[in-house]
Amino acid sequence: MAEALRVALAGLGTVGGGVIRLLDANAELITRRAGRRIEVVAVSARDRTKDRGIDLSRFDWVDDPVALARHADADVVVELVGGSDGPALALARAALGAGKSFVTANKAMIAHHGLELAQAAEASQRALKFEAAVAGGVPVIKGLREGAAANEIGRVYGILNGTCNFILSKMEAEGRDFAEILAEAQALGYAEADPTFDIDGIDAAHKLSILASIAFGTQPAFGDLKASGIRHILAADIAEAATLGYRVRLLGIADAGAHGLFQRVHAHLVPLGHPLAHVTGSTNAVVAEGNFVGRLLFQGPGAGDGPTASAVVADLIDIARGEYGPPYAMPAAALAAQPAADSGERRGRSYVRFTVADRVGVLAEIAAAMRDAGVSIESLIQRGVSPDGSALVAIVTHEAPERSIAQALEKLRGSQSLTGEPMWMHILDA
Structure with missing residues (x-):
């Protein structure tokens, strides 16, 4: 059997503790599926003295999480610190720069810096994996x-x-x-x-x-x-x-x-x-x-120590098998730079709720604003009056460009008939 995959783990919160417990509990099964053992060799967290219900004496303790990237015995670094920048990003850059694979559950960091990190991983021919960053244990x-x-x-x-x-x-x-x-x-x-x-x-x-x-x-x-x-x-x-x-x-x-x-x-x-x-x-x-x-x-x-730890360890199993591949399913250089779409051109049905003063002419004013913007109303419902004299009016529109709905709401902005901001929700097509 191949040598063990050695892991340095930053962050011993709910998920970090869950990763260690999972590797301990399912060690034999994970070894058979990965083709070699996966073992934690070093850890880092804010408080060395905190009781986490785990025996940490078997691991090297590193006070500075970024220093895990230089740990001589680690093949892969797992980051569970969180935050889009700061120590998490510094650790990611350092680990990939040092030729170590990197696993994270940090959706904010990947959303903001994923392209840079993918390029670094590909340049160093190491893995960047983040299954746990989206929907917890759901693959x-x-x-x-x-x-x-x-x-x-x-x-x-x-x-x-x-x-x-x-x-x-x-x-x-x-x-x-x-x-x-x-x-x-x-x-x-x-x-x-x-x-x-x-x-x-x-x-x-x-x-x-x-x-x-x-x-x-x-x-x-x-x-x-x-x-x-x-x-x-x-x-x-x-x-x-x-x-x-x-x-x-x-x-x-x-x-x-x-x-x-x-x-x-x-x-x-x-x-x-x-x-x-x-x-x-x-x-x-x-x-x-x-x-x-x-x-x-x-x-x-979508969250919790068990599901999220499961996704982290699944990524480690892939790395243990030598399954790297580009982080975004294709090389970073092949990812297209798409302009942002104009949401105003999107067509669909909408639900809009107004909080209004209970007086004559309110419904006509709302209907006129929609009419002038070219929006056809499918249904309009007014519910009972509250003690403060306001009422709720809800409309469902026929299919219309979003720009037209926005124009109607802008026309109503500042109206004395409205006592609160409208609530606009789109209707999902089936």
């Missing part, structure tokens, strides 16, 4: 990069943030508003104390940028990606969607073609007949549409 990157490699992917989209999906599912099941469910999610540990990256769509945007590059063979373009989250969604929106035959989900959607590269994270109404409408809780799910394979659905736990 969606491997599925796109390898299983669907022969297909032209027309569109990739899905539920990419478990925190948001947990919140929306609870709002749907219990009829409660966002702020109340968010507080509960934080108490349960499903949401961070500062949940901004999750609830404003940034975490999902990082993941979507990675998927888009692999799916379409384009250079990563996180800077062109538009993202919004779920903090302004009301229980009333979810109830209204249900009466119309939809469920509300935060989706990341990307496609590429003659129009350029389109990438967006935005709340959508998903038809009940679509599989994403039935993805609940903290589960992630990704749909890829190939021209020969058809619709593929990848679904499973």
Whole structure:
């Protein structure tokens, strides 16, 4: 049997501890599948004294995580520190520069610096792997990069943030508003104390940028990606969607073609007949549409020590087998530089909810703004008046260019009839 693959591990949090426990628990099986042992030889973390429930005495302790790149006994470096820059990026550059393969679960770093790191990996003829960066234990990157490699992917989209999906599912099941469910999610540990990256769509945007590059063979373009989250969604929106035959989900959607590269994270109404409408809780799910394979659905736990550690170790097994390959399914030099698509030209149906003063003429004003922008209204519903004298008005449009919807909303901006910002959600085609 070949010599062991020796691993230097930076970060001993939930996932880092999970990687060590998994390598210990499944050591024999992993050895048989990898063709050689995979063993951790060195670790680094912030606090040497913290009890992590793992025997760390068998590993070399390195105070500076970047120094792991120079560890003489390590063949591969695993980074589980996090952050798009700082020590994580310094370690990635140093490891690949030192001729070591590199594995990470760091979606922010790959979204911002993936092309540079892929070029460095290819130059040093070493592996750069990041399966755990998207959808935790769901093998969606491997599925796109390898299983669907022969297909032209027309569109990739899905539920990419478990925190948001947990919140929306609870709002749907219990009829409660966002702020109340968010507080509960934080108490349960499903949401961070500062949940901004999750609830404003940034975490999902990082993941979507990675998927888009692999799916379409384009250079990563996180800077062109538009993202919004779920903090302004009301229980009333979810109830209204249900009466119309939809469920509300935060989706990341990307496609590429003659129009350029389109990438967006935005709340959508998903038809009940679509599989994403039935993805609940903290589960992630990704749909890829190939021209020969058809619709593929990848679904499973998107976070946690077990699922994420599973993806990290799967990457280590590939490296142990000598399976390197280009990180983005094709050499970095072959990745196309696509311009950002103009979202205003995209056509579709929309749901728009207004909070309005309960007085004569409000509905006519909304209808006139839509008419003047060339938007046809499919349905318009007004619900009861609240104690503060406001009412909710929800409209569903016929198919129209997004630019026209935006023009109608701009026309209504500053209207005395509106008592709050409109909530605009796209309707996913089935």
